[in-house]
Amino acid sequence: MTKRSARSPRCPAPSQRQPVLAEIQRQKMARSPHAYERGTAAHFYAWVESRSAGTLPDGPPVWICGDCHVGNLGPVADADGEVAVHVRDLDQTVIGNPVHDLLRLGLSLATAARSSDLPGVITSHIAGALLDGYEQAFDDSRSDETSRTHRPKVVRIAMEEALHRSRRQLARQNIDHVKPFIPLGKRFWPLSDNEKLAILALLESESPTLIRTVLSKKLNAEPAIRVLDSAYWVKGCSSLGRRRFAVLLDVGGACSAGGPPCLIDIKEAVEAMAPIATRHHMPRDNERRVVEGARHLTPSLGDRMMPARLDGCAVVVRELMPQDLKFAAERLSELDAVRSAHFLAIVIGQAHARQMDAGTRKAWLAQLRMRRQKSSDAPSWLWQSIVELLVKHEAEYLEHCRRYALKRPLS
Template structure:
């Protein structure tokens, strides 16, 4: 494998929408933390095959755990939770892989957090303490409004006043009592007529085959959606459907193409024979989260597959800048994220190759892995900085 960062990024992103790919590269040039978020594949390409961290118990991981991959959502029981929220790279892998990627994100993202090196290490240890303590107890829990604290509690409390009509007004315009998506080329970009027809037909065929409510899923508008960092350039659509009635009962859906996990080339553990890549994402998300999100589904078109989910008024992330100079607020956030990570790994135990709780409890009580994670995260964060500098200097090649 070449060490040329530009070559590695170019080959990984081959075949993506050029206009959206340029947006991805522009975002990645903005700061090193966004670069890290957009290059999960580099992290696993570089991760040493002989690392002792590879001997940790295998669990179902999200594969791309970092500071921005936690958030709120409404479950299919209509309650709001705080949990992991991105499973594009999800697979069965050593439990340490998610943890070391997260700790590296804390160190790489220290400037985004506005903390110094010493504080970043302190926050990393707060996460590791909470993760190991929760894992050692062996009992998964969930974070909802009544059980949240600190910045997460502030987030979940703020969501109660978000109403669907106001959410729809932010993303749509009305004409003669019907809503249409607002094309602003920031969050929504115009889809071609062929794309609109294709997605409308896909959803129509899907709800017929799954016996979903045809009236609810009647498509009113389809446009391209601009969201995320790592997945930018893949097919993604915002879909406005009739829902519970026009205009204020309409629902917004996200339809996102799924590709093979970027961890796949480096996995040594047998993986299930998923019917599609989107089936992999949805199945792992359902076994990891305490309560799966509302309207989560899989749509297949030939050799392509898509994850369908609801875009919700209550969907949001914790503001990483909202700690107001009080480090204990960030400490509590790290503790919550550490607990959620452990609980999700425990929740998916004993499923298709993952261990029983006793194995994870035993691992939590061992000590070597913590120092190994910190040592590698500190070392690799320096490599990320070098890669970022090279990318900024040479990324114009990718647009030529």
């Protein structure tokens, strides 16, 4: 590996990571109601489990995101670099009720509106736009309308940035250097010797099938793979505390020829919290479940992911493409909040719809429409659910802030 700079005092030793990561997670979740929502999938599904039978529509079992908040959607590139908006994080994917994705997205958008100081009536408009966009994905008569759907500002900004990013820009933004090493600091922490050896064994000694799968390059011959550097990656919110590694690879001597390294993401796969549909086969191993769900929901991402074992731990390995981005929705205008709800609901609806045959799509659309009084209004089950979730979420957020504030003096 390339010699790196001295370890920053901000970087804890591997044996001291967990309490530091727990504190970082608490700080992130205290920043705003929207930031708190990203780390509360378990609370959301506790609420789902408390509902009486028939309260929520029971949709046809399909692969769902399982943690469908705004930050888990964004521009995703396929192996050829073509970019489209898809689900981009599938840690919680299962075969389940598609309504759970719709509700989780609705709560995320409602908390984004709350964090943006938007009036309450916008939440009502968000709920209506959410279901209208979702239904649109299942209605063949509205296919032309879908192709003309206006992209909200938050989507346009992310897409423009994604389309103009290069691999060298990705290295600069994620690694802060174009040199082939990872500087330790706030985002990257040192690894133990055992972790380094495990990564070397996985990426240099395993079958080349693994590398061929996760790399987007078209490789005509077995490549020479060399691990340039690796580090623990402090990334995400709900996933903080899991094993997460950034790895720089030189593939086929590209770096020696002046090209940028490949950035590999190795992420621990853990048990999903979303309820699983009964009588449906799903991979038992978490790493295989995540990859299988990705291949159904976001094929362009799933096709460059690989389940693996890292020193006995279930992980998912993938190359990060320059165009892979998440949406930033901390400050939304009234119009953009509603347009975002409609647009992102279409994205989720299309991910669900392509897993259904024509008859199932038609029946599911009819079931959703049965519960609507007016085409422009959200049905009572959706509106009441979002309101209940918001009230529950606000109480939990304030309690989280109170507990966090008690441990830290006011500045």
